[in-house]
Amino acid sequence: MDNLNTLTRFDLFRVFLRLLFMQGLLNRRGMQNLALANALAPVAGKIDAGRVKSLQSRHLDFFNCNPNFVPVIVGGLLRLEVERLAGKPVSDNDIQYFKKSLAGPLAAAGDMLFIGSAKPLALTCACIFAIYKFPIGLLAVFLLYNLTIISCRLWGIYFGYAKGWELVDFFTGPVFQRLLGVVHGIGAAVAGIFVGVVFDRVPQTGPWVLVMGAVLLGTTLFALRRNVPASWLAIILFPISVLLSLLVGRW
Amino acid sequence: MSFIVELSLIAGLLAIDDRAGWQSLLAQPVFAGSLVGLVVGEFQVGVAVGLVLEIIWLSILPMRGQRRPDQVAGAVVGAGTAGLLLRLTADPRILLITAVGILVGLIVGEVTGRLLSPFNRFQNVVLGRVDLRNSSRIASGLLGLQLASLVYIFLVEGLLVFTFLSLSLNVTEWLTGAVSLVGSQGWLRLLPIIGAASLIHLYWQHSLKRVLVMFTVLTVLVLWIT
Numbered sequence: 058m059d060n061l062n063t064l065t066r067f068d069l070f071r072v073f074l075r076l077l078f079m080q081g082l083l084n085r086r087g088m089q090n091l092a093l094a095n096a097l098a099p100v101a102g103k104i105d106a107g108r109v110k111s112l113q114s115r116h117l118d119f120f121n122c123n124p125n126f127v128p129v130i131v132g133g134l135l136r137l138e139v140e141r142l143a144g145k146p147v148s149d150n151d152i153q154y155f156k157k158s159l160a161g162p163l164a165a166a167g168d169m170l171f172i173g174s175a176k177p178l179a180l181t182c183a184c185i186f187a188i189y190k191f192p193i194g195l196l197a198v199f200l201l202y203n204l205t206i207i208s209c210r211l212w213g214i215y216f217g218y219a220k221g222w223e224l225v226d227f228f229t230g231p232v233f234q235r236l237l238g239v240v241h242g243i244g245a246a247v248a249g250i251f252v253g254v255v256f257d258r259v260p261q262t263g264p265w266v267l268v269m270g271a272v273l274l275g276t277t278l279f280a281l282r283r284n285v286p287a288s289w290l291a292i293i294l295f296p297i298s299v300l301l302s303l304l305v306g307r308w
Numbered sequence: 309m310s311f312i313v314e315l316s317l318i319a320g321l322l323a324i325d326d327r328a329g330w331q332s333l334l335a336q337p338v339f340a341g342s343l344v345g346l347v348v349g350e351f352q353v354g355v356a357v358g359l360v361l362e363i364i365w366l367s368i369l370p371m372r373g374q375r376r377p378d379q380v381a382g383a384v385v386g387a388g389t390a391g392l393l394l395r396l397t398a399d400p401r402i403l404l405i406t407a408v409g410i411l412v413g414l415i416v417g418e419v420t421g422r423l424l425s426p427f428n429r430f431q432n433v434v435l436g437r438v439d440l441r442n443s444s445r446i447a448s449g450l451l452g453l454q455l456a457s458l459v460y461i462f463l464v465e466g467l468l469v470f471t472f473l474s475l476s477l478n479v480t481e482w483l484t485g486a487v488s489l490v491g492s493q494g495w496l497r498l499l500p501i502i503g504a505a506s507l508i509h510l511y512w513q514h515s516l517k518r519v520l521v522m523f524t525v526l527t528v529l530v531l532w533i534t
Contacts, residue, residue, distance in 0.1 A: 081328030081457040082450070086436035094440070095450035113446045124330065176331075177510065180366055183338050184503075187359040190352070192342070199339060203332050210330070245519040248507040252520070253527025255504040259497070266494065270501045277505035281367070287506045288377055291364050291499055292414050298498065299491030 063139045064100055064218070069132065071099035073214045076128055088121035096131060104138050112138065115149060122160040123167020128210045130159050132217020133224045140221065158225060166228065170237055175205070178244040181251050188254060265305065311392055312477075315344060316470040319384040323465035324458050326380055337361035337383035337413070344384055348391030353402065357387040357409045360496070363503025364414065367510045377417035378424055381469050386413020388469075389476045399484065407492035408483050410499070412476045420468050427464045431457065 079092035094113040101112040122130060134152055141147040179202040186194030217224055227233070259270045277290055322343075326335035333339055338358045345354015361383055368376055390409025399405055438453060440446045511520045 077330050078324075078328050078454065078458065081324075081454050081461065082435060083432070084435035084438075085432045091435060091438065091440075091450060091453065094446065095454055098447040098450065101447065111446065113450070114441050117441055176333075177366065177507075179333060180336060180338065180362060181507065183333075183336075184359060184362055184366070187338055187342075187355050187362075190355070192351075192355070195339070195342065195355075199333055203330075206330055206332075241516060242519055245511045245516040246523045248511050249520045249523025250527045252504045252507055253524045253531065255500045256524065257528050257531040259501065266497050269494075269498055273498055273501050274505050277502050278509060281506065281509040286377075286418075287364050287367060287502050288414050288418060291502050292411070292418070294498060294502075295411050295492075295495050298495035302491035302494055 063103055063142060064135060066215070068100050068103065069135070069214050069218055070211075072096050072131060072135070073128055073211055075099065076124075076131065076210065076214075079127065080124055087117065087119050089124075089127065090117050090120045093120050093127070093131065097135075100135065104135075104142060115152075118153065120156060120160060122164045123171060125171050125206060125210055126163040126167040126213065128213035129217040129224065130156060130163065132214040132219075133159065133221055134217075136218045136221035155222070155225075159228070163228060166233065166237065170240060171206070174237070174240040174244045175202070178240070178247055181244070181247045185247075185251055185254060269301075311348060311388070312470060312473050314347060315384055315388045315473060316466040318343065318347065319380055319469035320462035320466035322380045322384070323461050327461050328458055335380050337365060337379050337386075340380060340383035341387035344387040345391055348388065348395055350391035350394050353390050353394060353406055353409070354387040356406050357390050357413060358383050360410045360499050360503075361386060361413050361417070363500055364506070365417070366503055367506035376421060377414075378420035378465075378468075379417060380465060381420040381472060382413040382417025384469050385416040385472045385476055386410055388473050389413075389480050392477060393480055393484070397481075401484070403496065404484060404492050405480075407496050408480050410496070411483075412480060416472045416476065420472065423468065424464070431460060 075096040075098065076092070079089060079096060082091040082095060083089060084091065094116050097113050097116060104112045116134075134156060137147050137152050137155060141152075179198050183195055183198045186192075186198065220227065259267055273290075273294070277287060280290055281287060322335040322340055325332050334343065338355070338361075341354045341356075341358015341361065342351065343354070345351040345358075348354065361379070365377060365379055365382075386409045389412045390405050393399065393405050393409075394402065435453065435457070438449075440449050508520065511517065
């Protein structure tokens with residue numbers, strides 16, 4: 058395992074730093090290919106020794122994954138590159154296969170975990186704190202979320218580098234699926250609390266709002282099922298509210 | 309004028325975080341609105357505008373293929389308009405101005421979301437045409453491209469926010485005179501229901517709806533008892 062010392066923890070940390078702003082190089086043709094090649098720059102000198110084609114130009118093919126899971130794949134592919142440098146039989150095709158076999162599933166899993174669960178969960182918590190005018194709670198949500206995301210990315214690159222090919226087994230195993238289920242469940246629970254807070258406040262504002270609220274809830278659910286954005290409903294509701302206030306006189 | 313420039317610069321930085329960075333949540337309306345409120349000196353109004361925008365946009369996830377409103381521009385212009393109006397005019401009708409700020413934020417978010425599409429397409433096309441395979445200075449080329457991309461995002465968002473914030477301050481002065489306090493009050497009371505419906509829609513899946521309903525009922529019960 059001595060060959061793993063080719064790249065130090067600091068080298069991997071520099072790669073991680075470059076991955077923080079990777080979405081700036083997103084493009085339709087190669088998606089994250091430019092960002093991936095850019096992130097490999099700090100370690101290219103150590104891995105390129107004696108090779109005709111540079112490390113960066115070998116990784117300019119199409120690549121797309123959830124940005125929070127890209128460090129895991131980058132760590133894994135750096136491990137394979139280092140193993141090849143140490144004389145192990147790893148070809149360019151093996152590395153391409155490794156990237157492709159992980160990028161697809163991790164993109165879907167990352168979207169579900171981070172965009173579909175963790176982010177709405179954090180934002181729902183932030184909204185509850187904002188409703189109760191508790192700015193420290195807002196700050197805590199912000200710090201906790203960023204700590205989670207950053208540490209997940211940092212852990213990802215070290216974990217990927219330590220595991221190499223074993224990454225495929227880890228992410229297809231039951232542990233990850235269970236984690237996804239737990240985060241989803243917590244998200245639904247916090248969403249339930251938020252809906253409860255909103256439902257509790259509506260009757261306090263008078264019978265007109267209660268009736269209108271019930272109608273609006275049904276209309277919004279119906280519209281959302283037909284892919285009408287909620288923001289459009291909110292905008293349309295403004296003139297209706299003003300008109301109703303003129304007709305009814307008060308809310 | 310200096311506030312408008314300041315807020316435009318903030319919007320540019322938030323856009324970098326949202327579109328190129330690790331999406332730290334700072335660009336989300338509830339946080340962006342609070343930040344703008346702090347800068348303008350009307351924190352509570354900033355939080356209120358950001359909160360309502362967040363509630364309404366909560367179910368729009370940045371997944372593939374989904375058209376999103378420009379939440380950064382919406383939050384900065386919405387909270388900025390309300391905050392600056394209160395600060396500059398010392399108008400006592402805080403609720404009305406908050407409602408107008410939210411309406412402006414919603415409209416600006418939708419409009420700039422569409423206006424951004426050609427700018428994003430241009431950036432995509434330019435980056436897609438880059439071929440560094442045979443370049444001898446691939447490392448410096450990529451780093452330069454990344455920096456250029458960040459500057460581009462910053463400038464586009466900054467200019468959009470500058471334009472819409474200048475416009476909205478003039479329009480809202482008229483709007484606050486034309487709209488009744490009662491109507492906007494009713495609207496403000498109803499908006500959270502749209503947010504609640506969005507969340508119900510988001511989590512209404514086979515296994516999760518039971519958890520959602522259970523926690524809703526529990527919360528209502530606890531709040532009624534206390």
